[in-house]
Amino acid sequence: MEIFKYLEKYDYEQVVFCQDQQSGLKAIIAIHDTTLGPALGGTRMWTYASEEAAIEDALRLAKGMTYKNAAAGLNLGGGKTVIIGDPRKDKNEAMFRAFGRYVQGLNGRYITAEDVGTTVADMDLIHEETDFVTGISPAFGSSGNPSPVTAFGVYRGMKAAAKEAFGSDSLEGRVVAVQGVGNVAYTLCQYLHEEGAQLIVTDINKEAVNRAVEAFGALAVDPDEIYGVECDIYAPCALGATINDETIPQLKAKVIAGSANNQLKDTRHGDIIHEMGIVYAPDYVINAGGVINVADELYGYNQERAMKKVEQLYTTIETVIEISKRDGIPTYVAADRMAEERIARIRNSRSQFLQNGHHILSHRISR
Ligand SMILES: NC(=O)c1ccc[n+]([C@@H]2O[C@H](COP(=O)([O-])OP(=O)(O)OC[C@H]3O[C@@H](n4cnc5c(N)ncnc54)[C@H](O)[C@@H]3O)[C@@H](O)[C@H]2O)c1
Numbered sequence: 001m002e003i004f005k006y007l008e009k010y011d012y013e014q015v016v017f018c019q020d021q022q023s024g025l026k027a028i029i030a031i032h033d034t035t036l037g038p039a040l041g042g043t044r045m046w047t048y049a050s051e052e053a054a055i056e057d058a059l060r061l062a063k064g065m066t067y068k069n070a071a072a073g074l075n076l077g078g079g080k081t082v083i084i085g086d087p088r089k090d091k092n093e094a095m096f097r098a099f100g101r102y103v104q105g106l107n108g109r110y111i112t113a114e115d116v117g118t119t120v121a122d123m124d125l126i127h128e129e130t131d132f133v134t135g136i137s138p139a140f141g142s143s144g145n146p147s148p149v150t151a152f153g154v155y156r157g158m159k160a161a162a163k164e165a166f167g168s169d170s171l172e173g174r175v176v177a178v179q180g181v182g183n184v185a186y187t188l189c190q191y192l193h194e195e196g197a198q199l200i201v202t203d204i205n206k207e208a209v210n211r212a213v214e215a216f217g218a219l220a221v222d223p224d225e226i227y228g229v230e231c232d233i234y235a236p237c238a239l240g241a242t243i244n245d246e247t248i249p250q251l252k253a254k255v256i257a258g259s260a261n262n263q264l265k266d267t268r269h270g271d272i273i274h275e276m277g278i279v280y281a282p283d284y285v286i287n288a289g290g291v292i293n294v295a296d297e298l299y300g301y302n303q304e305r306a307m308k309k310v311e312q313l314y315t316t317i318e319t320v321i322e323i324s325k326r327d328g329i330p331t332y333v334a335a336d337r338m339a340e341e342r343i344a345r346i347r348n349s350r351s352q353f354l355q356n357g358h359h360i361l362s363h364r365i366s367r
């Protein structure tokens with residue numbers, strides 16, 4: 001990978017490689033764009049096939065956070081971290097503390113939180129070294145685990161997408177195929193079950209599947225069968241790139257609405273599903289509940305205020321669908337436009353100089 005070429009192509013600001021031999025930390029912090037504010041995005045811990053795959057994931061996810069935060073109306077830029085390692089075996093206290101010191105070193109340009117493979121307990125360890133971390137234990141006045149709130153946002157967005165596809169936003173009797181029943185999807189299944197939806201679930205982790213089968217009477221299928229099942233809605237809630245050349249021909253769903261980041265393997269897959277008449281709720285719009293929730297900590301966390309904002313993801317998905325219909329473009333393009341226009345507006349409005357607290361002549365010493 002020619003990294004600077006890639007950074008230039010998508011206009012990344014900064015990439016930080018963090019290494020700590022003693023704890024085994026190998027992390028990549030990618031900061032995509034800080035026009036709207038400090039870059040906020042989670043830390044993923046995953047066993048990557050190669051270092052290149054880890055770098056690519058960090059970069060893609062960081063850019064996604066720029067768009068997510070912009071589309072959600074947050075005054076935050078986009079960034080993300082990946083830690084290379086197995087979250088079940090390779091974690092240790094020193095690792096997260098070392099990582100916390102790297103985050104502190106960025107002095108607020110990057111704020112972290114949970115993502116796949118990291119937990120509130122990990123964030124608490126990072127918090128030992130830096131304040132630039134959200135989603136820590138509520139005892140510290142924080143919002144805690146963002147996953148249930150992400151799930152609520154996905155549920156709200158799914159209803160808006162269903163309204164477009166089926167003429168009603170009721171999910172009663174709808175068949176929803178859920179891929180990956182982890183932290184977010186388990187709570188999503190709870191909402192769907194309470195509303196009377198029928199669930200088909202899959203996961204590479206058998207325990208996760210069994211939990212959903214027992215709690216919600218879900219029908220379990222093998223991981224590679226989920227794309228082709230008869231259903232109304234496909235909810236990708238595992239990892240990215242599951243909407244691709246192999247899976248699209250299998251899809252029976254009329255709606256795609258799930259929590260996973262980077263669902264489209266390539267943008268052209270967004271064009272294909274649009275042409276097929278599938279209502280696609282763009283990933284970074286529908287899954288913004290978690291970041292909206294943790295971002296509220298920057299104002300002094302208020303759960304009621306945060307949940308009201310997350311509830312509004314219904315309207316945001318409606319707006320994206322309206323723009324898509326008005327301009328005859330796929331929903332993923334409509335969402336990108338919405339985010340890019342906001343970033344451009346703020347970037348332009350910053351053309352006037354305003355003293356920002358750091359005295360510009362403070363380095364001069366009178367002699
Ligand atoms: N947690 C949040 O608040 C949040 C917010 C926004 C977006 N997301 C995204 O939502 C997705 C899920 O996040 P999570 O926090 O629930 O993670 P998680 O790790 O708790 O759940 C993911 C689940 O997917 C399963 N899985 C992985 N690969 C699979 C495959 N090929 N087939 C079937 N199942 C598979 C895992 O076993 C796991 O149970 C991720 O893409 C994440 O980036 C999460």
Ligand SMILES: CC(C)C[C@H](N)C(=O)O
Pocket residue numbers: 040041042068112113114115116135146261287288290291294
């Ligand atoms: C809670 C968050 C800041 C990040 C979350 N994992 C996301 O992808 O949106």
